[in-house]
Each structure stands twice: as C-alpha cells, then as structure tokens.
Amino acid sequence: MVLELQKPRPIWQIMFSTHHTDVGLLYLITSLGFLFLGGALALAIRAELFLPGAQIIADAMTFNRIFTVHGTTLIFLFIIPFASAVGNYYVPIMVRYKDMAYPKLNAIAFWMIPPSGALIWLGFADFTWYATPPYSIISAPGPAADMWIFGLKILGISSVLGAINFVVTILKCKHPDMSIGQVPLLAWSFLSSSLIILVAIPTFAAALLMLLTDRLGVSGFFNPALGGDPIAYAHLFWFTFHPEVYVLVIPAIGMMYEIIPRFSRKPIFSYNSGVFAFVLLSIVGFSSWAHHMYATGMSFTEKTVFMVGTLAAVPASAMHVFNFIATMWNGRIRFSTPMMWAVGGIALFFSAGAGGVVNSAMPLDFTTHDTYWVVGHFHLFVMGTIAFGSIGYLYYMFPYVTGRMYNETMGKIHFILSFVGTVLVFFTQHVLGLYGMPRRIFDYPPIPEWIAMNQIASIGAMVIGVSMAIFLANMIYSSGKGDLADTDDPFGLGGKYYYPFEAKNPSH
Amino acid sequence: MGGHSNWPEWIYVGIVIALMTWVGAEAWEAERLVEHVPEDVEIIKVTGQQWFWTFEHEDGTKEIGELHVEAGKAYKFEVMAKDVNHSFNIHDYVVLIDAIPGRVNTVWFAPDAPGVHDIQCREYCGLIHYNMRGTLYVEEPSS
Numbered sequence: 252m253v254l255e256l257q258k259p260r261p262i263w264q265i266m267f268s269t270h271h272t273d274v275g276l277l278y279l280i281t282s283l284g285f286l287f288l289g290g291a292l293a294l295a296i297r298a299e300l301f302l303p304g305a306q307i308i309a310d311a312m313t314f315n316r317i318f319t320v321h322g323t324t325l326i327f328l329f330i331i332p333f334a335s336a337v338g339n340y341y342v343p344i345m346v347r348y349k350d351m352a353y354p355k356l357n358a359i360a361f362w363m364i365p366p367s368g369a370l371i372w373l374g375f376a377d378f379t380w381y382a383t384p385p386y387s388i389i390s391a392p393g394p395a396a397d398m399w400i401f402g403l404k405i406l407g408i409s410s411v412l413g414a415i416n417f418v419v420t421i422l423k424c425k426h427p428d429m430s431i432g433q434v435p436l437l438a439w440s441f442l443s444s445s446l447i448i449l450v451a452i453p454t455f456a457a458a459l460l461m462l463l464t465d466r467l468g469v470s471g472f473f474n475p476a477l478g479g480d481p482i483a484y485a486h487l488f489w490f491t492f493h494p495e496v497y498v499l500v501i502p503a504i505g506m507m508y509e510i511i512p513r514f515s516r517k518p519i520f521s522y523n524s525g526v527f528a529f530v531l532l533s534i535v536g537f538s539s540w541a542h543h544m545y546a547t548g549m550s551f552t553e554k555t556v557f558m559v560g561t562l563a564a565v566p567a568s569a570m571h572v573f574n575f576i577a578t579m580w581n582g583r584i585r586f587s588t589p590m591m592w593a594v595g596g597i598a599l600f601f602s603a604g605a606g607g608v609v610n611s612a613m614p615l616d617f618t619t620h621d622t623y624w625v626v627g628h629f630h631l632f633v634m635g636t637i638a639f640g641s642i643g644y645l646y647y648m649f650p651y652v653t654g655r656m657y658n659e660t661m662g663k664i665h666f667i668l669s670f671v672g673t674v675l676v677f678f679t680q681h682v683l684g685l686y687g688m689p690r691r692i693f694d695y696p697p698i699p700e701w702i703a704m705n706q707i708a709s710i711g712a713m714v715i716g717v718s719m720a721i722f723l724a725n726m727i728y729s730s731g732k733g734d735l736a737d738t739d740d741p742f743g744l745g746g747k748y749y750y751p752f753e754a755k756n757p758s759h
Numbered sequence: 760m761g762g763h764s765n766w767p768e769w770i771y772v773g774i775v776i777a778l779m780t781w782v783g784a785e786a787w788e789a790e791r792l793v794e795h796v797p798e799d800v801e802i803i804k805v806t807g808q809q810w811f812w813t814f815e816h817e818d819g820t821k822e823i824g825e826l827h828v829e830a831g832k833a834y835k836f837e838v839m840a841k842d843v844n845h846s847f848n849i850h851d852y853v854v855l856i857d858a859i860p861g862r863v864n865t866v867w868f869a870p871d872a873p874g875v876h877d878i879q880c881r882e883y884c885g886l887i888h889y890n891m892r893g894t895l896y897v898e899e900p901s902s
C-alpha cells in the first residue's frame with residue numbers, strides 16, 4: 252500500500268518512522284486487522300447461539316473466553332486505534348502543523364498496542380470485559396486473567412500518551428493565524444475525547460493494579476473474604492468506562508462532521524453547536540456512571556441522581572443529530588459510499604439513544620439490565636454508529652492514503668448488507684432482552700421465542716460477515732490495482748472547496 | 760454559526776429537554792411506588808452460589824433450585840451470595856437484584872395468580888452461569 256502519493260517505501264521504513272501519517276497507517280492497519288479478528292469471534296458466538304445445545308463451540312469455558320476477547324478486542328484494539336489512525340492523519344494537517352507535537356511519543360503510544368493485543372489474545376481470559384471481582388480474583392483462571400490485566404494496563408498508558416499528544420498538538424501547535432474557533436470539528440472531537448481520557452483512565456488504571464494485587468493475594472480491596480468490597484470496583488470501573496463510551500463515539504461523530512457537509516455540498520449547519528455539544532458531552536458524561544449499577548442494591552436516592560445525570564447528557568447527543576439533519580436539508584446530496592455509511596450511522600445512533608433512555612429510566616432497567624437488550628443497545632452504538640462512521644471515513648480517506656479509488660459498487664453493497672445485518676442482529680437482540688434472555692450465556696432453554704429471535708440474529712450476523720468479506724476484498728484489490736484517483740476531486744463533488752484537508756502532508 | 764438564525768435548534772433542544780424531564784419524572788414516580796414494601800411481607804432468604812439458588816422460608820424450610828409461594832401474598836427476598844456475584848431474576852415479575860458476597864440486597868414481589876415461572880441468574884458468574892436456573896411455583900392460596 253502506498254502511503255503518500257508517489258512514494259512507495261519498504262515496510263520497515265514505515266514501521267520505524269515517527270511521521271504522523273506513517274504512524275497513522277500503522278494504527279490503521281493494526282485496527283483493521285483486529286476488526287477482522289474480533290469479528291470472526293462474533294460469528295462464532297452467533298453460530299453457537301443459532302440453536303439451543305452445543306453447536307460449534309465445545310464447552311462453556313471456551314464460549315466465555317470468546318465473548319470476553321471479542322469485546323475487549325473490538326473496543327480497545329479496533330475502535331480506539333482506528334480513531335487514533337484518523338487523528339494522526341488529519342489533526343496535524345487541520346491545525347496546520349508539520350507533525351504531532353511529540354512524534355516519538357506518538358510512535359511509542361502506537362507500539363504499545365501490538366504487545367497488549369498479543370497479551371489479550373494469547374491469554375484469552377474468560378471474565379468478560381468488566382473483569383468483575385470477586386469472580387476475577389478468586390475464580391478466573393490464570394495466567395489468562397493476569398495477561399488481560401497487563402494488556403489493558405498497557406493500553407491505558409497508550410491512550411493517555413496519545414491523548415496528551417492530541418491536546419498539545421491542537422492547543423499549542425496550531426498555526427498562529429488560526430484561532431481555536433477555526434479548528435475543524437473533527438479536531439475538536441479529538442480534543443474533547445482526549446480530555447475525557449485524561450480524566451477518566453487513571454481511575455481504571457488504579458483499579459487494575461488493585462485487581463492484580465488482589466489476585467496475587469497480597470491485598471483484599473475487592474475481595475469480601477478479606478473485608479473488601481466488589482462494589483467499589485464497579486464504581487471505579489464505570490467511572491472510567493461510562494465516559495469512555497463518549498471517547499469511543501465522539502471521534503466517530505467528528506468523522507461524520509467531515510463527511511456530511513462535503514457530500515451535502517453545503518457548509519455545516521452550526522459549527523458552534525457542534526463544538527458546544529462536544530464539550531458538553533465530555534463534561535456531563537461524568538455524571539452518569541452508576542446507571543450501570545441500578546441492580547447492585549443502591550438506594551433510591553443514588554439511583555435517582557444517576558438517572559438524572561444520564562438524562563442530562565441526552566440533549567447534547569441530540570444536538571449532533573439535529574446538526575447533521577439540518578446540514579443535509581436542502582443540500583445537493585451525493586450518496587457516495589462514505590455518505591451512505593455516515594447517514595446510516597446517524598439513523599442507528601438515534602435508535603441506539605432511544606434504547607439508552609429506556610435503560611436509564613430506573614424501573615425499566617430492571618427489565619433490560621444484563622439481558623440481550625443491553626447487548627443490542629450498545630452494539631447499535633459501537634457497530635451501528637462508531638464502526639459505521641469509521642468505515643465511512645475509511646472510504647473517504649482511501650483515495651488520499653492510497654492514491655487509488657475503491658470500487659464504488661462493492662462499497663455500496665458492503666454498506667447495504669452491513670446495514671441490513673446490523674438491524675437484523677441488534678434490533679432483534681432488544682426483543683430477546685424483553686423476552687428475558689440473559690447475556691453471556693453459552694446455552695439456553697428451548698423457549699420458542701428465544702430460538703426464533705436468536706436465529707434471526709445469527710442470520711443477520713452472517714450477512715454482516717459476508718459484507719465484511721466484500722470490504723476486505725475491495726480494500727486489498729483497490730489499494731494495489733484500483734483506478735488512479737483524482738486527488739483534487741476523488742468523489743466528483745465538483746470543486747476543490749469540498750476538500751480543504753488532504754491526508755497528504757504539505758511539507759513533503 | 761455564520762450569522763444565520765438558530766431558532767429551530769433551540770426549539771428542538773427544548774423538546775428534547777422536556778421529553779427527558781417527563782421520562783425522568785415518570786421513572787421516579789414508578790420506582791418510588793415499586794420500592795414501597797408492604798407491611799405484611801414474608802421473608803425468603805435467597806442464596807446464590809456457583810451455580811444454583813437456595814431458598815429459606817420464614818418457617819425454616821429450605822428449597823434448592825425450586826421455590827414455592829402462594830398467590831396473593833407479598834414476599835420479600837433477602838438476597839446473598841456465597842462465592843462470586845450473581846443476579847437473582849424472575850423475569851416475568853420484573854424481580855431483579857444482584858447477589859453480592861458480603862451484602863444483603865432486598866427486593867419484594869406479590870404474585871397475583873397461580874403459575875410456573877423461570878428463575879435465572881443474570882450476572883456472569885463463570886462456567887455454568889448459562890444454566891444457573893430454577894423454577895418458581897406460585898400455588899393457590901392455602902386458606
């Protein structure tokens with residue numbers, strides 16, 4: 252794959268480079284690799300649940316390991332590195348600086364990801380992505396559990412280093428002629444999500460260390476047998492990971508802010524409201540973490556506080572949706588592949604948010620909590636919104652990164668199949684949750700409604716699988732043999748105005 | 760904003776805020792009613808452990824995996840766990856509360872009609888979590 256136009260280079264030169272587009276390419280390829288690995292595990296899970304009884308997975312332990320590594324991989328090794336890839340390519344160019352603020356730190360942050368990925372995959376832990384004690388302390392088999400803890404520890408450090416770099420690049424390295432109010436919304440999204448990381452991650456980093464020493468038996472922070480409290484872990488975990496969901500979604504929204512106005516051939520409806528909503532989300536995102544813990548025995552008052560905190564964040568998310576629709580309104584829209592992904596992503600973002608409101612209403616959550624409803628809810632975000640925005644952006648940057656065009660028909664088929672598949676899998680999972688099916692189960696009793704819904708979901712997953720195979724073929728073939736792209740106007744929008752930023756560094 | 764007027768967005772945000780306030784108020788009111796425990800509840804002690812439920816009635820009788828109660832009475836569950844976290848769930852009656860070692864969580868319900876319902880564990884608890892199931896038998900009132 253050619254990184255910068257007319258400059259094919261041997262792979263090791265890219266690997267040892269600290270230049271932002273090189274590091275961006277490394278992030279990109281790594282994250283896509285993990286997308287396919289994690290996706291393969293998802294297909295195994297769905298195949299297993301197609302019918303009651305053991306299907307293709309031999310035993311419950313293997314199943315538990317598979318969904319644990321599936322979730323960990325796609326969140327930490329696909330979504331986050333993919334956002335870093337986009338940030339590396341675009342943020343320095345958007346703030347008109349020659350590179351990231353600290354290029355070596357940038358490369359180091361990237362190079363922490365492969366070893367953590369290896370720890371997670373070679374260990375193959377079984378304690379779910381929350382690693383909840385006391386299970387994770389007294390029951391989860393090592394060394395898998397310990398390797399997972401170390402893997403996440405390293406990923407946390409990598410995230411913090413990356414976040415420092417983005418904050419400094421945007422605030423300190425932007426061109427002196429440029430005011431903060433001129434920084435494009437994609438860069439604002441990285442500023443907001445990086446600030447969340449800096450506040451949120453250290454809490455989980457501490458919890459991980461405590462978990463490790465608890466496992467080693469030298470402490471009992473979360474171990475009730477030694478006077479500790481498992482609920483303390485839940486608070487520390489969710490204090491990091493509710494805000495973290497905004498870390499995942501905000502860059503994807505930022506990517507949509509690049510795609511939607513260009514393909515609507517109109518300026519963004521309101522830049523200010525986009526900035527405002529990003530900043531607001533990154534603040535109120537910290538007021539809702541214990542909405543994951545309604546069933547842990549919290550008092551009525553505590554539950555109320557966290558419900559209000561959760562509902563308070565909804566208007567900020569809703570403002571983005573409004574901004575997108577108002578931008579498309581009366582636009583000369585061109586539904587090229589990136590635009591289809593972005594618009595589909597917005598539709599699913601809206602549906603996902605509606606389900607989130609149901610979860611946050613305390614009495615309703617006792618129906619949905621830890622059922623397949625929750626699995627459907629957050630997959631509409633992580634797959635329907637974040638992966639959709641990211642894949643749309645990948646198609647959008649493809650001609651700039653490779654100098655070639657992807658195959659448009661295959662891109663559209665990829666979108667249509669993925670959209671249909673996503674609706675089939677995750678809407679059905681909401682229904683499954685209402686029928687009471689718990690999440691994280693290897694097998695289930697032959698209740699007719701459960702079987703029917705599981706089968707629809709599994710078929711949907713296979714549809715997504717097929718679409719991803721088409722995607723892979725398109726990317727591999729087109730990056731080497733696709734038509735040469737017209738880098739002034741690869742999408743035929745008619746005019747340079749629509750391409751203010753290119754992934755090609757001007758200083759080269 | 761480029762100087763254009765932004766009133767549609769303000770109206771929209773206003774509607775979203777109003778909707779969320781309504782959801783919050785309704786949820787608050789419903790939860791308040793749900794959490795109001797009647798005076799004459801019978802206590803049932805529930806213990807979760809890998810991977811089954813045990814029940815102890817007020818009169819000392821114990822049951823494993825099955826629970827027998829009478830329609831028309833109110834019951835309060837005192838839920839505990841022996842080893843790792845579990846979550847005690849009777850989906851048909853929206854009974855859900857985590858069973859956490861070192862704590863006693865409570866939840867109550869009043870089955871209205873005789874019938875058979877599933878009991879399950881809704882918090883991941885390891886190998887046989889998928890089959891940590893039981894059955895609730897709601898029987899005709901005895902008197």
Ligand code: HEM
Nearest residue numbers: 496500542543604607608610611616619620621625629632
């Ligand atoms: C912005 C993107 C969002 C993402 C990426 C996201 C992600 C998630 C994830 C991963 C979980 C499940 C965690 C787990 O149990 O493993 C979850 C649960 C939940 N989400 Fe979201 N969420 C988002 C937005 C929202 C919104 C807007 C709301 C509310 C208005 C919301 C309310 C909830 C609630 C209440 C739960 C707890 C459900 C339960 O476990 O019973 N989420 N979300």
Ligand SMILES: [Cu+2]
Nearest residue numbers: 493540542543
């Ligand atoms: Cu949350």
Ligand SMILES: [Cu+2]
Nearest residue numbers: 845880884891
């Ligand atoms: Cu259990």
